[in-house]
Amino acid sequence: MPGLHRRTLANGLKLLVAPVAGTSRVAVAVHYRVGFRVEPPGMEGFAHLFEHLMFVGSQSLPDGAFFNHVSDTAGAASGRTHQDYTEFYQVVPRSALEQALFSEADRMRAPSFTQEALTEQLAGVAAEIREMIVERPYGGMPWPHMAGLLYTSFANAHDGYGDPDQLKQATLEDCAEFFARYYTPGNAVVTVAGDVDPDEVAAYVERHFGDIPARVAAPQPDLSEPGFFMDQTASFTEPGIPATAITMGQWLPDPAADLRGYLAHVVLARMMARQITPDGTSAVSTSCGFFGPLDARAPDALLLTVLVPPATPSVQMVGAVRTQWGMWAKGDLTGEVSAAVNELVSEHHRDHDDIETRCRALGRLETLFDRAELLDELPERLGEVTTAQVAKAASRLHGSACAVMTIEPGRRRTRPKPGHTEQAGRGAAAPARAARAAGTAGTAGTAGTAGTAGIAGSGESAGSTGAAESAGTAGAVESAEAAETFRIPEPVAGQASVPPRTEQPRPVLGEHVETVFGNGLRAIAVRAGSAPVVELRLRLPAGPAGWRRPDHMELLAHVLGRRARVSLHGRGAGGELTVRTDGQWLDFSGYARTDGLDAWLAVLSEVLTPSPMIEPLSLGRSLLRGRNPGRIADDALRAHLLGPATQEPAGLADLHRTVVVPGGASLVAVGNADPAQLLSKLEGALERWQGQTQPAPASTAAEGAVLLVPREDLSNILVTFSAPEPPDGPDDVARYLATGVLGRYRRNRSIRDAPGTTGLGASGYEAFLGRDLFTGFPRAYIQLMRPKEQVPDVFTEVLDRLPELTAAPPDPVELDLTREYCVLEMLWGLDSPSKIADLVRVGFSFGQGAGLLTRLYDRLGQITADEVVTAAVSTYGRMPLPSVVVGDIEADWLSDEIEREVTEMEGV
Numbered sequence: 001m002p003g004l005h006r007r008t009l010a011n012g013l014k015l016l017v018a019p020v021a022g023t024s025r026v027a028v029a030v031h032y033r034v035g036f037r038v039e040p041p042g043m044e045g046f047a048h049l050f051e052h053l054m055f056v057g058s059q060s061l062p063d064g065a066f067f068n069h070v071s072d073t074a075g076a077a078s079g080r081t082h083q084d085y086t087e088f089y090q091v092v093p094r095s096a097l098e099q100a101l102f103s104e105a106d107r108m109r110a111p112s113f114t115q116e117a118l119t120e121q122l123a124g125v126a127a128e129i130r131e132m133i134v135e136r137p138y139g140g141m142p143w144p145h146m147a148g149l150l151y152t153s154f155a156n157a158h159d160g161y162g163d164p165d166q167l168k169q170a171t172l173e174d175c176a177e178f179f180a181r182y183y184t185p186g187n188a189v190v191t192v193a194g195d196v197d198p199d200e201v202a203a204y205v206e207r208h209f210g211d212i213p214a215r216v217a218a219p220q221p222d223l224s225e226p227g228f229f230m231d232q233t234a235s236f237t238e239p240g241i242p243a244t245a246i247t248m249g250q251w252l253p254d255p256a257a258d259l260r261g262y263l264a265h266v267v268l269a270r271m272m273a274r275q276i277t278p279d280g281t282s283a284v285s286t287s288c289g290f291f292g293p294l295d296a297r298a299p300d301a302l303l304l305t306v307l308v309p310p311a312t313p314s315v316q317m318v319g320a321v322r323t324q325w326g327m328w329a330k331g332d333l334t335g336e337v338s339a340a341v342n343e344l345v346s347e348h349h350r351d352h353d354d355i356e357t358r359c360r361a362l363g364r365l366e367t368l369f370d371r372a373e374l375l376d377e378l379p380e381r382l383g384e385v386t387t388a389q390v391a392k393a394a395s396r397l398h399g400s401a402c403a404v405m406t407i408e409p410g411r412r413r414t415r416p417k418p419g420h421t422e423q424a425g426r427g428a429a430a431p432a433r434a435a436r437a438a439g440t441a442g443t444a445g446t447a448g449t450a451g452t453a454g455i456a457g458s459g460e461s462a463g464s465t466g467a468a469e470s471a472g473t474a475g476a477v478e479s480a481e482a483a484e485t486f487r488i489p490e491p492v493a494g495q496a497s498v499p500p501r502t503e504q505p506r507p508v509l510g511e512h513v514e515t516v517f518g519n520g521l522r523a524i525a526v527r528a529g530s531a532p533v534v535e536l537r538l539r540l541p542a543g544p545a546g547w548r549r550p551d552h553m554e555l556l557a558h559v560l561g562r563r564a565r566v567s568l569h570g571r572g573a574g575g576e577l578t579v580r581t582d583g584q585w586l587d588f589s590g591y592a593r594t595d596g597l598d599a600w601l602a603v604l605s606e607v608l609t610p611s612p613m614i615e616p617l618s619l620g621r622s623l624l625r626g627r628n629p630g631r632i633a634d635d636a637l638r639a640h641l642l643g644p645a646t647q648e649p650a651g652l653a654d655l656h657r658t659v660v661v662p663g664g665a666s667l668v669a670v671g672n673a674d675p676a677q678l679l680s681k682l683e684g685a686l687e688r689w690q691g692q693t694q695p696a697p698a699s700t701a702a703e704g705a706v707l708l709v710p711r712e713d714l715s716n717i718l719v720t721f722s723a724p725e726p727p728d729g730p731d732d733v734a735r736y737l738a739t740g741v742l743g744r745y746r747r748n749r750s751i752r753d754a755p756g757t758t759g760l761g762a763s764g765y766e767a768f769l770g771r772d773l774f775t776g777f778p779r780a781y782i783q784l785m786r787p788k789e790q791v792p793d794v795f796t797e798v799l800d801r802l803p804e805l806t807a808a809p810p811d812p813v814e815l816d817l818t819r820e821y822c823v824l825e826m827l828w829g830l831d832s833p834s835k836i837a838d839l840v841r842v843g844f845s846f847g848q849g850a851g852l853l854t855r856l857y858d859r860l861g862q863i864t865a866d867e868v869v870t871a872a873v874s875t876y877g878r879m880p881l882p883s884v885v886v887g888d889i890e891a892d893w894l895s896d897e898i899e900r901e902v903t904e905m906e907g908v
Contacts, residue, residue, distance in 0.1 A: 004362070004372060005198040007205075011214035012186025015205050016362055016372055017198040020355055022528065024507045024827040025075070026194030027359035028100045029089040030108070031367040034182035035296075036160035037083050038221050045125070045162015046170060048081045050178055052121040054088065055079065059110035060495040061103055069099040069498065072817070074825035076356075081160075083296040084220075085367045091356045091831065093824045094194060095504035098204050102499055104190070105208035108183060113175040126164035133161060133415075138238070138407050140415055142247040142303050143290045148416065149232040149403035150249050150301050155221050159416070185209065187217035189366045193359035195505075225299050227251070232403040233314065237410025243307040244408040246317045250397050252288060254298035256369055263381055264389040266293050268397070269302055270340040271333075271390070272324065276569055284321075297368055302397070314406045325398035333387040339572030345379045346574030346593045349531035354832035504823075507830055507857055509840075512850045513675040517683045519690050521662035524840060524850055525675035525682070529833035534597055534671035534678070537841045538588035538604070541665070542581060543694050545658045547775055548645050550583045550635040552655055555620030557581040559652060560660075564588075564607050573599040579607070583635045584773065585845070586659060591834070594673060601685035608660055608689050613652035629711070629718040630783060633884040636709050637722060638775055640882055642697060661691025666844040670837040696776035705882035710889065716785045717887035719794045721879035725771070725778040730871040732846065733859040735771060735780075738871035740818040740825075741810050743769025743782070769876065773845055780875045788889055798879065806872040809865045819860050826853060 005017040036047045055077075057063050070077045075092035090100045133139040144159045151157040190209065192201050255262040269286040277283050285305045289295045306317055328336075352358045352375060366372040374381075512526040546553040561579035568577050573596035580587050588607070592600035627635070649655040667686075669678050725735065768783045782802075784794050810818070829839025830853075843852035 005202075007202050009185065009206065009210055011210065011212055012184070013205075013209050013212070014189045014366065015202060016189065016191040016366055017196065017201045018191065018193040018358060018362055019196060019198065020194055020358070020530075022510065022830070023094075023195045023355050024505065024830045025091055025093050025355065026097045026100070026192060026196055027089065027091045027355040028097070028104065029087055029191045029359045029363040030104050031085050031087045031189045031191070031363040032183055033084070033187045033217070033220065033367055034086055035082050035084040037155045037223065038182070038218070039155075039158065039160070041154055041158075042166070043162075043170075043174070044158050045129075045160065045164075045167050046174070046178065047086060048161065049121060049125050049167055049170060050175065051079050051081045051086050051088075052125060053113060053117060053175060054107055054111055054183075056114075056117040056121065057112040058103075058107040059112065060106045060498070062112060066103050066107065069096050069103065069501075072821065073501075074821055074828070075100075082291055083160075083300075085364065087360060087363065089356065089360055091828075093501075093504050093827055094196070095501040095824075097192070097194075097196065097201070097502075098208075098499045099501060101190075101192075101201075101204050102208050102496070105205075105212065106496070108185065108188065108209065109212045111179060111183075113172050113179075115172060118170065118172060118175065122164070122168055122170070125162075125167065129161050129164055134413075137241050138245050141245055141405060141407055142249065142305065145234070145236075145416055146247060146249055146301075146303070146403060146405050147290075149234055149405060150251070151225055151299065152228070153223070153225060156223060156225060156299060163417070180215065181218040184215040184217045185212050186214060189363050191359050191363035191366070191372075193355045193362065223297060223299060228401050228403075231318070231401050233406075234404075235314070235406040235408065236414045238407055238413050239409070239411060241407070241409050244310050244312055244406060245305060245307055246312075246314045247303055247305040247405045248318055248321055249301040249303050249403040249405075250400050252298070252300050252302050255294055256297065259381065260385070260389060261393065262288075262294075263385050264393040265302055265397075266344065267337060267340045267382070267385050268328070268390050268393045269304075270344055271328070271336050272304060272321075274336070274340060274343070274569065275324075276566070281565075294365065294368070294374070301403075310409045314404050318402065318404055322398055325394045329391050329395035329398055331391075333390055335572065337385065337387050337390050341382050341385060342572060342574035342593070342596070344382055346533065346576075346591070346596070348379055348382075349593070350533045350535075350591050350834065353529045353531040353533065354834065356831065507827055507853055509830075509836070509850055509853055511675055513679055514849055515679055515683075517662070518687065519662040520692070521665050521667055521686065521689070522844065523667040523669070523679055523682060524844070525669045525673075525678040526833075526836060526840065526850065527672065527675055528670050528836050529672050531672065531833075532594040533591050533833070534594060534669055534673060535591045535833045535837040536589070536600070536604075537668040537837045539666050539668075539841055539845060540586045540588075540660060541693060542584060542586055543659050543664075544642055544696055544775075545645065545649060545655060545694070546581070546586065547583070547638040547696075548642050549617075549620075549648075550581075550638075551620030551624055552617050552649065552652075553581045553583065553586065553620075553659070554623040555615060555617060556652060556655055556659065557586060558620075558623055559613060559615055560588075560607050560656075564590075564603055567603045567606055568600065571596075571599045571603065575600050577603055577607075583631055583638065584775075587841075594671065597681065598685075601682070605685055605689070608686070610653055610657045610660070613656065615652055617649070617652060617655075629714060629785070629886045630720070632709055632711065632886050633718060633720040633783075634774070636707050636886075637720070637882060637884050640705075640707055641775060657691070658694065661693055662686070662689050663691060664693035666841070668837050668840045668844065670833040670840070672833075707882050707884045708889065709884065709886045711886055712888045714887045717788055717791050717885060717889055719784050719786065719791060720884045720886075721782045721798055722774070722881040722883075723780050723876070723879045724774075724881070725780055726874050729874040730867060731859075732848075733856055734863050734867045734871040735875050736856065737819060737822055737860055737863045738806075738868050738875060739769050739771060739780075740822045741814065741868055742806065742872055742876060743767060771875070778846070779881075782876065782879065788887070791885065791887075791889065795883070802879070803873075803877050806875075806877040807869060809869050812865075815865055815868065819863070823857055823860050826856060829853070 003019055007015040009015065034047060036045075039046055055066055057066065067077060069075070070090060070092060073093050073096045075090060075096065077088075077090040079086065079088040088104065090104075092100050144161055147159070148157045190205060252265050253261040266288045269288050272284050273282050273286040275283045283306065287303045289300045290303070304321060308317060352361060358375070361375050362372040365374050510526050510528040512524060514524045516522050542553050557579045564577040564579060568575065573593065575590060575592035575596055577588065577590035577600065580589070588604065590600070649658065667682065669682060671678070769781070770783075771778065771780050773779065782798060784798075786794055826839075829835050839853070840850060843849065
């Protein structure tokens with residue numbers, strides 16, 4: 001494949017390098033051919049547990065030091081366990097590439113397994129299982145509980161999360177043996193994607209992986225299944241859920257043997273997901289594969305999930321699906337197939353223009369099918385799917401037995417016992433060593449979600465570890481004879497030092513053009529990426545009418561988003577257009593294929609044009625229930641600062657005419673296209689859009705006030721302090737670096753002792769500092785989440801300690817480390833056209849142009865310690881705006897406890 005470079009080391013390790021021009025960061029992934037399908041009875045959930053352990057430490061990076069290079073460079077690292085593989089991946093600046101490879105090699109060579117770490121990770125796994133399976137509504141649907149209905153062999157059918165109580169029997173010997181059997185160089189694929197030299201990467205990999213001894217890996221399990229000829233059903237109950245959920249599963253063809261047939265089923269699944277309701281939502285959620293298409297070896301399943309009114313029999317849903325299969329088996333599918341393929345191809349191009357997604361997908365396809373090239377062949381392969389092939393797939397499903405799982409409202413929660421399958425007696429097997437002594441052969445389990453998945457999507461599996469969470473499973477397949485073959489490797493003598501970072505290239509935004517359209521809309525187009533996709537971001541300030549009434553804005557975003565989905569769906573051109581609000585802005589976001597851009601812009605123009613809206617404004621209140629505590633606090637502060645409106649909008653259409661105007665708005669377009677020509681097309685499509693933003697009124701707030709927003713559903717209390725940034729103070733770059741010193745960098749003062757004082761995180765809970773635009777002014781804020789009993793102390797911490805904390809100058813080491821972190825933090829915005837669009841949108845929000853990135857990069861190196869102090873004091877040294885308290889707290893208690901603290905601090 002052009003652009004894909006392969007090498008195999010002497011110890012059997014495979015290396016894939018995928019150069020991606022223009023990126024400032026690199027993605028590194030290591031895929032091991034070990035998933036939870038290899039687990040024998042008695043070790044359910046062990047692969048997932050082991051994935052957690054791989055982050056704890058290794059010979060040269062003990063006690064969590066694995067993450068040092070990641071956190072110091074604003075990178076990301078995580079891992080996931082799927083049916084047939086476990087992956088570990090990082091995204092770091094190019095300067096940290098060798099450090100990333102070194103850290104992966106060190107844990108492949110000699111991870112450390114201690115009883116303390118094992119006990120800690122067992123607790124973490126138990127908490128994750130509880131959160132994902134027990135506490136989450138509809139938890140375990142469709143994965144892992146659906147696997148027991150679809151399959152009969154233990155390997156395919158067992159619960160890959162496992163039983164936390166049974167997992168506690170795992171020993172350090174089990175860990176060492178599992179590592180020896182599966183985490184071998186010859187059982188792994190290392191993939192690197194980014195703007196890199198393949199020969200340089202190969203030299204790094206040879207240097208750090210080349211001396212790891214070769215070992216024979218355990219054989220892959222036998223996943224063959226006899227199949228079933230009658231529908232398999234299981235029904236469970238759960239209190240508190242509003243509707244009955246029904247999932248239907250049917251086997252997919254083997255993609256290794258029949259890729260055309262498999263892709264026909266992928267298209268068919270998308271056709272089913274395109275059956276939308278009048279409100280613009282999908283009537284059925286579909287997924288090819290528990291974790292997404294081409295994410296497992298056969299067997300895997302096509303899953304359909306639907307929510308229906310309580311007491312609706314599952315047979316009714318199954319009958320409706322089979323009726324649809326039958327109609328498509330005999331009907332004219334030309335339009336439906338074309339629309340589904342357009343969507344799938346658009347998503348594929350867009351998703352894999354991101355270096356992390358591309359890196360992980362290449363490694364996954366090489367691991368599963370020895371065909372990383374398939375990633376770039378898929379758009380063409382999908383385009384070759386014929387209506388006859390889709391009709392054949394529909395006919396196959398129409399006549400096939402299925403598995404049906406139902407969760408309906410009930411007085412108590414019922415599920416299969418954790419770690420066991422739905423089929424009686426399976427999974428309650430002997431402990432691991434007893435199973436191995438008996439020569440038990442394991443196979444696999446299944447996992448995933450019912451969300452609509454695109455082709456080659458790495459649907460998030462049993463879980464993730466590292467910077468994120470972790471889940472999934474794996475185990476051991478062997479015979480008594482094989483048990484004598486696999487030996488625990490001897491530890492390698494001595495520790496190796498972490499290699500230094502290399503020079504980081506200066507980030508450069510691609511070719512770009514800025515302009516202001518005739519209607520006042522500020523616009524920019526940037527050339528970036530290689531896919532035939534254009535990313536578009538339109539941001540409008542909500543304005544006084546929206547800031548005062550977040551419920552009205554939420555309803556407006558909901559109605560416009562619904563209109564956009566229905567219209568874009570009807571055109572069948574692919575792409576996406578969403579409408580959301582965070583209370584401050586109204587954001588139109590999406591993407592379009594280059595050849596479908598005219599259709600996308602036509603939809604956007606329709607949505608921007610005022611039209612009759614019959615929804616009563618009162619409906620907006622119900623849409624606010626899902627807000628996070630930070631959003632709740634900001635909505636309350638905005639309403640308080642602006643005061644009541646002198647005139648309420650007559651209806652939603654009136655609000656639309658007031659808020660959805662080009663004056664004050666900004667438009668960002670990023671794609672592999674000529675920027676000037678792209679802007680010309682955009683202006684032509686939006687030239688009839690007119691209107692001016694209403695100016696924000698002056699603040700009516702008094703200093704020292706405390707706003708209370710009761711929320712009984714929050715276990716901790718959020719306290720937010722805010723201040724307007726002085727217009728004549730230090731520049732944005734100095735404020736950015738001061739924010740890093742005080743609260744963004746992982747070693748910042750808010751979570752440690754600062755010189756001469758105690759940090760804001762002294763009580764063990766972190767403080768988050770940030771800057772944004774708030775109504776009509778730049779704002780600095782501090783947010784702290786604490787237990788109820790600590791809330792009064794928060795006011796003491798901030799009002800008493802913050803002046804001294806901000807006035808203390810950073811020492812040279814602190815300043816250099818924070819400066820470097822801030823420089824590297826910005827690089828995430830160049831990983832893909834989508835992230836570039838998001839980054840430029842943020843800059844536009846602050847009134848900055850496309851040059852913000854390089855200006856920040858160059859100026860950060862010039863900021864002195866004195867400038868940091870000046871910026872810190874002027875920005876965070878005093879928080880005069882009303883503070884906001886959100887949580888399960890009584891007004892009387894709050895006022896009594898805090899009044900004393902605030903009174904004592906009046907002179908500060």
